[in-house]
Amino acid sequence: xxxxxxxxxxxxxxxxxxxxxxxxxxxxxxxxxxxxxxxxxxxxxxxxxxxxxxxxxxxxxxxxxxxxxxxxxxxxxxxxxxxxxxxxxxxxxxxxxxxxxxxxxxxxxxxxxxxxxxxxxxxxxxxxxxxxxxxxxxxxxxxxxxxxxxxxxxxxxxxxxxxxxxxxxxxxxxxxxxxxxxxxxxxxxxxxxxxxxxxxxxxxxxxxxxxxxxxxxxxxxxxxxxxxxxxxxxxxxxxxxxxxxxxxxxxxxxxxxxxxxxxxxxxxxxxxxxxxxxxxxxxxxxxxxxxxxxxxxxxxxxxxxxxxxxxxxxxxxxxxxxxxxxxxxxxxxxxxxxxxxxxxxxxxxxxxxxxxxxxxxxxxxxxxxxxxxxxxxxxxxxxxxxxxxxxxxxxxxxxxxxxxxxxxxxxxxxxxxxxxxxxxxxxxxxxxxxxxxxxxxxxxxxxxxxxxxxxxxxxxxxxxxxxxxxxxxxxxxxxxxxxxxxxxxxxxxxxxxxxxxxxx
Numbered sequence: 001x002x003x004x005x006x007x008x009x010x011x012x013x014x015x016x017x018x019x020x021x022x023x024x025x026x027x028x029x030x031x032x033x034x035x036x037x038x039x040x041x042x043x044x045x046x047x048x049x050x051x052x053x054x055x056x057x058x059x060x061x062x063x064x065x066x067x068x069x070x071x072x073x074x075x076x077x078x079x080x081x082x083x084x085x086x087x088x089x090x091x092x093x094x095x096x097x098x099x100x101x102x103x104x105x106x107x108x109x110x111x112x113x114x115x116x117x118x119x120x121x122x123x124x125x126x127x128x129x130x131x132x133x134x135x136x137x138x139x140x141x142x143x144x145x146x147x148x149x150x151x152x153x154x155x156x157x158x159x160x161x162x163x164x165x166x167x168x169x170x171x172x173x174x175x176x177x178x179x180x181x182x183x184x185x186x187x188x189x190x191x192x193x194x195x196x197x198x199x200x201x202x203x204x205x206x207x208x209x210x211x212x213x214x215x216x217x218x219x220x221x222x223x224x225x226x227x228x229x230x231x232x233x234x235x236x237x238x239x240x241x242x243x244x245x246x247x248x249x250x251x252x253x254x255x256x257x258x259x260x261x262x263x264x265x266x267x268x269x270x271x272x273x274x275x276x277x278x279x280x281x282x283x284x285x286x287x288x289x290x291x292x293x294x295x296x297x298x299x300x301x302x303x304x305x306x307x308x309x310x311x312x313x314x315x316x317x318x319x320x321x322x323x324x325x326x327x328x329x330x331x332x333x334x335x336x337x338x339x340x341x342x343x344x345x346x347x348x349x350x351x352x353x354x355x356x357x358x359x360x361x362x363x364x365x366x367x368x369x370x371x372x373x374x375x376x377x378x379x380x381x382x383x384x385x386x387x388x389x390x391x392x393x394x395x396x397x398x399x400x401x402x403x404x405x406x407x408x409x410x411x412x413x414x415x416x417x418x419x420x421x422x423x424x425x426x427x428x429x430x431x432x433x434x435x436x437x438x439x440x441x442x443x444x445x446x447x448x449x450x451x452x453x454x455x456x457x458x459x460x461x462x463x464x465x466x467x468x469x470x471x472x473x474x475x476x477x478x479x480x481x482x483x484x485x486x487x488x489x490x491x492x493x494x495x496x497x498x499x500x501x502x503x504x
Contacts, residue, residue: 028351028429028430028431028432028484028486028487029315029341029350029351029352029429029430030312030313030314030315030341030395031312031317031352031371031372031373031393031394031395031429032393032394032395032396032398032399032400032429033352033353033354033383033393033400033428033429034354034383034393034398034399034400034428035354035382035383035385035387035391035392035393036089036372036392036393036394037067037068037088037089037392038055038067038084038089038374038390038391038392039064039065039066039067039082039084039089039090039091039390040064040065040066040067040069040387040388040389040390041057041059041061041063041064041078041082041376041388041389041390042061042062042063042064042065042071042075042388042389043059043060043061043062043389044059044060044061044364044376044377044378044389045057045058045059045061045364045365045376045377045389045390046058046059046060046101046102046103046104046118046364046365046376047059047102047103047104047105047116047117047118047365047376048105048365048366048367048374048376048390049105049106049107049114049367050086050107050367050368050369050372050374051107051108051111051112051113051114051136052111052112052136052137053085053086053087054083054084054085054086054092054094054136055083055084055085055086055367055369055374055392056081056082056083056094056105056107056114057081057082057083057084057105057374057376057389057390058080058081058082058098058102058103058104058105058116058118059080059101059102059103059376059389060080060101061078061080061082061389062077062078062079062080063075063076063077063078064076064078064082064091066091067089067387068386068387070386071388076091077095078091078095079095079096079097079098080097080098080100080101080102080118080120081094081096081098081102081105081116082094082095083139084390086369086372089392093139094134094139095139096123096124096134096141097123097124097125098118098120098122098123099120099121099122099123100118100119100120100121101118101119101120101151102116102117102118102120103117103118103119103151103152103153104116104117104118104152104153104154104155105117105155106155106156106157107136107157108157108161108186109157109158109159109160109161110161111136112135112136112137113133113134113135113136113142113161113186114133114134114136115131115132115133115155115157115164116131116132116133116134117130117131117132117148117151117152117153117154117155117166117168118130118151118152119151120132123141124141126141127145128141128145129147129148129149130147130148130150130151130152130168130170131145131146131147131148131152131155131166132144132145144186144187144188144189145189146164146166146173146174146182146184146189146190146191147173147174147175148166148168148170148173148182149170149171149172149173150168150169150170150171150172151168151169151170152166152167152168152169152170153167153168153169153201153202153203153204153218154166154167154168154202154203154204154205154206154216154217154218154264155167155205156205156206156207156214156215157186157207158207158211158236159207159209159210159211160211161186162185162186163183163184163185163186163192163194163236164183164184164185164186165181165182165183165194165205165207165214165236166181166182166183166184166205167180167181167198167202167203167204167205167216167218168180168201168202169201169202170182173191174189174190174191176191178191178197179197179198179199180197180198180200180201180202180218180220181196181197181198181202181216181234181239182194183239193237193238194236194237194238194239195238195239196214196216196223196224196234196239196240197223197224197225198216198218198220198222198223198232199220199221199222199223200218200219200220200221201218201219201220202216202217202218202219202220203217203218203219203260203261203262203263204216204217204218204261204262204263204264205264206264206265206266206271207236207266208266208271208291209266209267209268211236212236212291212292213233213234213235213236213242213291214233214234214235214236214239215231215232215233215234215264215266215271215291216231216232216233216234216264217230217231217232217260217261217262217263217264217273218230218260218261219260220232221252221253223241224239224240224241226241227247227248228241228244228247229247229248229249229250229251229252229253230250230259230260230261230273230275231244231246231247231249231250231261231273231289231294232244232247233291233294242293242294243293243294244293244294245289245290245293245294245295245296246287246289246294246295246296247294249273249287249289249296249299250273250275250283251282251283254279256279256280256282257277257278257279257281257282257283258277258278258279258282259275259276259277259278259279259282259283259284260275260276260277261273261274261275261276262274262275262276262305262306262307262308263306263307263308263309263365264309265309265310265311265316266291266311267311267344269290269291269292270288270289270290270291270297270344271288271289271290271291272286272287272288272309272311272316273286273287273288273289273309274286274306274307274308274309274318274320275287275305275306276305276306276307277303277305281303283301284301284302284303284304284305284306284320284322285299285300285301285302285303285306285322286299286300286302286306286309286316286318286342286347287299287300287347288316288344288347297347298345298346298347299347300325300328300342300347300348301325301327301328302320302322302324302325302327302328302330302340302349303322303323303324303325303327304320304321304322304323304324304336304337305320305321305361306318306319306320306322307319307320307361307362307363307364307365307377308363308364308365308366308375309366310366310367310368310373311344311368312368312370312371312372312373314343314344314345315341315342315343315344315350315352316341316342316343316344316347317339317340317341317342317352317366317373318339318340318341318342319338319339319362319363319364319365319366319375319377320337320338320340320362320363321336321337321338321358321361321362322336322337322338322340323335323336323337325349328347328348328349329348330348330349330457331349331455331456331457332457334456334457336358336362337353337355338355338356338357338358338361338362338363338379339352339353339354339355339356339362339363339375340352340353349455350431351427351429351430351431351432351455352428352429353426353428353429353455353456354382354383354393354428355382355383355384356375356377356379356381356382356391357379357380357381358378358379359378359379359380360378361377361378362377362378362379363375363376363377363379364376364377364378365377371394371395372392372393372394372395373392373393374390374391374392374393375390375391375392375393376389376390376391377389379391398429398430398484398487398489400427400428400429400489401427401489401490401491401492402425402426402427402430402433402482402483402484402489402490402491403425403426403427403482403491404425404481404482404491404492404493404494405422405423405424405425405435405480405481405482405491405494406422406423406425406494407422407494407495407496407497408420408421408422408437408478408479408480408494408497409421409422409497409498410476410477410478410497410498410500411500412500412501412502412503413503414503415472415502415503415504416467416470416472416502416503417465417466417467417470417502417503418465418466418467418470418476418478418500418502419463419464419465419466420437420463420464420465420466420478420480420497421461421462421463422435422461422462422480422494423459423460423461423462424452424454424459424460424461424462425454425482425491426454426455426456426459427482427484427489430484430485430486430487430489431453431454431455432451432452432453432484432485432486433451433452433454433482433483433484433485434448434449434450434451434452434482434483434484434485435448435449435452435462435464435480435481435482435483436448436449436480436481436482436483437464437466437478437479437480438478438479438480438481438493439466439476439477439478440476440477441477441479441496446466446468447464447466449462449464451485466478470502471502472502472503472504473501473502473504474501474502475499475500475501475502476499476500476502477496477497477498477499477500478496478497478500479493479494479495479496479497480493480494481493481494
């Protein structure tokens with residue numbers, strides 16, 4: 001009878017599949033780690049939104065070019081805003097001229113309108129002081145024309161589309177004193193009765209799906225004159241502070257630590273914040289709070305300024321330059337990982353490991369249509385391939401196989417037995433893999449392992465003892481392949497082991 005001899009592997013699998021604070025069921029990525037084609041930009045992308053079958057991107061760029069094209073090749077003029085087909089990544093005719101940076105783009109809940117904010121004062125030569133709106137069906141600039149005195153950085157839209165909430169650096173809005181926060185009618189652009197104020201710039205605005213609260217993030221320490229460090233929850237009608245238990249999750253500003261919120265994402269019941277810290281060990285990570293009262297659900301203390309967060313499926317995708325997540329029980333000091341995913345329930349790092357370079361930070365913004373993820377920023381490469389400014393990750397099916405395992409080492413420690421060992425391999429969007437062992441070039445595996453969890457920071461050694469039908473004195477070779485534990489993709493077989501002679 002064959003002994004399923006997984007001496008080291010079984011103990012490692014038990015540890016790796018049941019990490020502290022993490023469910024035993026494997027978390028697999030909701031978008032694949034390899035990229036899908038989309039046009040590139042010639043400069044930084046700062047804001048994005050998906051609406052009506054298109055991905056809208058804005059930033060500092062002045063032209064776009066096809067995927068794979070080198071800089072200066074196939075360039076098509078696009079003045080700080082462009083649109084791409086959500087299914088193919090192809091460039092769309094949408095084209096307008098902005099005189100300065102586009103920093104944020106938000107779609108209306110029905111997808112019929114995109115709202116654009118930033119540093120610009122004109123669009124197509126027409127006055128649009130730092131805010132503009134476009135019809136997604138026609139691409140036309142709307143007559144909507146509220147006026148912000150200074151740059152806009154955050155835009156949120158009520159679920160019924162009637163009210164647009166705006167945050168930024170302004171102190172005057174539509175000629176009225178408004179301290180960095182304002183709300184306007186979606187049709188007329190007139191100010192509403194909503195009155196809120198922050199004592200420092202607001203970077204992000206989001207609205208609860210049921211319209212019950214408006215969430216804001218930024219550099220502030222006080223909101224409506226009350227202590228609210230970098231985050232807050234506001235009444236959607238009058239702008240007053242709502243109870244907010246996470247008012248002090250972001251640390252108070254000191255001479256050695258200045259941590260601020262850069263982005264907000266919401267789902268049906270929770271709200272997620274991205275923080276950038278300046279100062280050694282200063283809070284750089286993410287945290288999740290309950291929408292109803294701000295009760296902290298989890299806090300992820302990865303070091304490496306987080307710039308963007310986006311919910312896709314049951315996961316929180318983040319853009320940062322995380323270089324040390326040991327405070328959460330994940331990886332220690334490594335070269336920056338600019339793209340990561342976190343479990344929505346726990347905040348722990350999940351199985352998704354693509355990467356960009358950073359010029360200097362990498363990802364700056366992200367967007368989703370519910371199934372795909374787009375990332376924009378200052379990067380010039382994605383997964384070590386040239387791709388500037390913007391990239392796209394689609395949902396399954398996953399076209400990539402796990403990496404081919406290394407050649408197994410075969411020894412015969414005692415009579416009638418061969419012992420195999422090999423290091424676990426990697427898959428950039430599945431971390432639970434099963435391994436199949438083949439003897440003497442066979443096509444049918446003689447053994448299939450239980451799921452083995454491996455990450456770029458934990459690579460267990462897998463062991464199998466073959467003691468079935470081995471004749472003492474006979475010589476054999478072995479190969480191993482890897483298959484997704486919860487998918488069908490399979491790596492190629494490893495190279496054959498060195499021949500091993502079964503001990504007598």
